[in-house]
Amino acid sequence: MFGLPDPSIWLAYLLCIGSTILCVVYGVLNWNKDGEDKEEGKQ
Amino acid sequence: MTYIFISLAVYVIALALLGYLGYKKTRNLNDYLLAGKEMHPVVMALSYGATFISTSAIVGFGGAAGQYGLGLIWLTALNILVGVFVAFVVFGKRTRRLGHSLGTSTMPELFARRFDCPFMQGYSGLLIFVFMPIYASAVLKGIVDYVSNYLGLDFGLILIIVSVLTAVFVVTGGLKGIMYSDAFQGSLMFAGMAFLIIYTYSMLGGVARANEALAALPSMPGVAEQTAGLVKGGFAGWTSMPETGSPVWWNIVTTLVAGVGIGALAQPQLSVKFLTVKSDRDLNRAVLSGGIFILFMTGVAFTVGALSNVAFYNATGKIAINAAGSNDGIIPVYIKEFLPEWFGGIFLIILIAAAVSTLNALVHTMGTALGRDFLKQSLKLKTDTMTLTRLSMLAGLLLSVLLAWLSSKLDVSMAIIAIGTSMFFGLCAATFLPTYFAALYVKRFPKKAALTSMITGSVSSLFWLMFVQEKTASSLQICKLLFNTTSIVKGTALNTLSMVDAIAVALPLSIIAALIGHKAFARSEADTVDTVPAASAD
Numbered sequence: 001m002f003g004l005p006d007p008s009i010w011l012a013y014l015l016c017i018g019s020t021i022l023c024v025v026y027g028v029l030n031w032n033k034d035g036e037d038k039e040e041g042k043q
Numbered sequence: 044m045t046y047i048f049i050s051l052a053v054y055v056i057a058l059a060l061l062g063y064l065g066y067k068k069t070r071n072l073n074d075y076l077l078a079g080k081e082m083h084p085v086v087m088a089l090s091y092g093a094t095f096i097s098t099s100a101i102v103g104f105g106g107a108a109g110q111y112g113l114g115l116i117w118l119t120a121l122n123i124l125v126g127v128f129v130a131f132v133v134f135g136k137r138t139r140r141l142g143h144s145l146g147t148s149t150m151p152e153l154f155a156r157r158f159d160c161p162f163m164q165g166y167s168g169l170l171i172f173v174f175m176p177i178y179a180s181a182v183l184k185g186i187v188d189y190v191s192n193y194l195g196l197d198f199g200l201i202l203i204i205v206s207v208l209t210a211v212f213v214v215t216g217g218l219k220g221i222m223y224s225d226a227f228q229g230s231l232m233f234a235g236m237a238f239l240i241i242y243t244y245s246m247l248g249g250v251a252r253a254n255e256a257l258a259a260l261p262s263m264p265g266v267a268e269q270t271a272g273l274v275k276g277g278f279a280g281w282t283s284m285p286e287t288g289s290p291v292w293w294n295i296v297t298t299l300v301a302g303v304g305i306g307a308l309a310q311p312q313l314s315v316k317f318l319t320v321k322s323d324r325d326l327n328r329a330v331l332s333g334g335i336f337i338l339f340m341t342g343v344a345f346t347v348g349a350l351s352n353v354a355f356y357n358a359t360g361k362i363a364i365n366a367a368g369s370n371d372g373i374i375p376v377y378i379k380e381f382l383p384e385w386f387g388g389i390f391l392i393i394l395i396a397a398a399v400s401t402l403n404a405l406v407h408t409m410g411t412a413l414g415r416d417f418l419k420q421s422l423k424l425k426t427d428t429m430t431l432t433r434l435s436m437l438a439g440l441l442l443s444v445l446l447a448w449l450s451s452k453l454d455v456s457m458a459i460i461a462i463g464t465s466m467f468f469g470l471c472a473a474t475f476l477p478t479y480f481a482a483l484y485v486k487r488f489p490k491k492a493a494l495t496s497m498i499t500g501s502v503s504s505l506f507w508l509m510f511v512q513e514k515t516a517s518s519l520q521i522c523k524l525l526f527n528t529t530s531i532v533k534g535t536a537l538n539t540l541s542m543v544d545a546i547a548v549a550l551p552l553s554i555i556a557a558l559i560g561h562k563a564f565a566r567s568e569a570d571t572v573d574t575v576p577a578a579s580a581d
Contacts, residue, residue, distance in 0.1 A: 020338045
């Protein structure tokens with residue numbers, strides 16, 4: 001894949017891209033969640 | 044030269060302005076230590092990323108990829124998955140909530156208050172202050188090597204200039220100034236690394252062609268002779284993982300990948316950033332930019348490091364390490380020889396930015412560890428915290444400069460920068476990770492169990508680094524002085540252990556100690572502080 005013959009290397013690249021997508025999707029889905037800080041609100 | 048001076052001038056003016064802004068907005072100790080807990084999520088993410096990624100990651104580990112190949116990409120995957128996602132979502136949110144509810148401003152203080160054990164604060168603070176200079180000196184060596192190589196100036200002179208710049212900036216500005224400048228420096232680093240990968244691939248004929256050329260390189264004329272030593276150690280080409288169980292494999296997997304990949308979770312200079320934002324929402328938002336940022340930092344550095352072999356071979360017939368002269372010289376020489384001259388100037392600034400943004404945080408953390416955690420809280424000195432912290436920062440910086448100067452005298456074939464970094468990351472993981480996790484997630488975790496784990500992790504880690512792991516033991520010289528050998532297991536039936544990184548042994552031991560301690564001390568401590576932060580909808 002992409003000129004890389006060894007699966008143990010392109011799997012690492014796939015995991016990099018997959019993890020970045022995970023970060024982006026998580027950030028977008030939770031963009032407005034948990035805005036209020038309950039513990040600090042009590043103080 | 045003109046490009047270098049113009050870029051340097053713009054960079055220094057921008058930093059001075061941001062430092063001044065941070066200084067003006069620093070009104071009290073809370074601002075100085077925690078940036079007033081009101082940082083914007085993008086500023087926080089860039090600051091976290093720029094602190095995480097230093098010259099050590101770009102020059103040190105990029106050089107390691109130039110020598111060992113693309114196996115290092117597993118480290119990038121761990122950097123994103125563990126260093127950003129797990130760090131922010133699993134550790135970050137609860138750290139922020141617990142830290143704010145206990146009113147803490149450093150990692151050692153968080154442990155001490157969570158487990159109601161002041162000794163922990165002094166012990167962790169002292170450990171951080173004593174061993175963080177190893178990492179800071181690796182960061183310093185990374186930038187000083189590059190600048191002195193690029194400008195043809197003396198190592199010592201550049202070392203002094205960079206240290207003075209860091210000192211003036213950190214000691215006056217506090218965490219606010221640091222975070223503003225980090226965000227600026229992080230943006231610079233992002234743009235520069237994006238250009239570097241695009242330019243490298245287009246120079247080598249596109250992604251697939253460049254990778255194919257790298258895969259075919261071991262069979263090109265003259266290469267087998269140059270890689271003979273590495274192949275003996277298990278190296279199987281730049282686009283393959285090394286032979287499983289070989290010395291090169293152990294080095295890549297346990298030291299470089301596991302040490303730094305997992306070690307990032309328990310870094311005091313990184314976890315303090317979680318305390319600087321107002322809500323969990325800010326951390327959710329920071330995950331997005333943090334993930335992309337790290338992909339472009341280590342992902343690009345490691346890929347370019349490995350691909351530089353093709354460029355060097357095409358131009359000189361030599362592989363990267365032989366053409367550059369040392370492992371840590373690969374990235375600097377590659378930029379100088381193969382990228383446009385104007386980019387050399389900009390890249391110099393990017394590396395200074397990467398170094399300064401990490402050094403700022405390290406010096407700040409060394410200062411709070413010795414000044415606040417050890418001298419003020421443990422020894423109860425009367426001097427005010429801000430003065431103690433500032434003096435401790437200077438002491439930490441001086442120690443790091445001295446170590447950087449000494450390490451420049453070591454054997455150049457060793458990946459000194461990468462080894463120094465993974466030593467500190469591994470030590471932090473073994474010492475703090477189980478306790479840190481328990482502090483956040485385990486209700487009524489006994490303080491004796493936390494202490495047992497902390498002490499087991501740090502002692503076993505240091506023992507392994509000084510006496511068993513050959514690479515570190517031979518640089519530290521203590522084993523040689525006492526036993527006249529570079530590792531106490533060398534030449535015995537346990538010889539393989541001399542290749543295993545401390546984290547692979549000390550972290551499991553520290554986890555086992557925490558588990559046994561939890562069982563043994565659970566009932567005897569009725570007074571354990573129970574302040575695990577409430578789980579939210581995350």
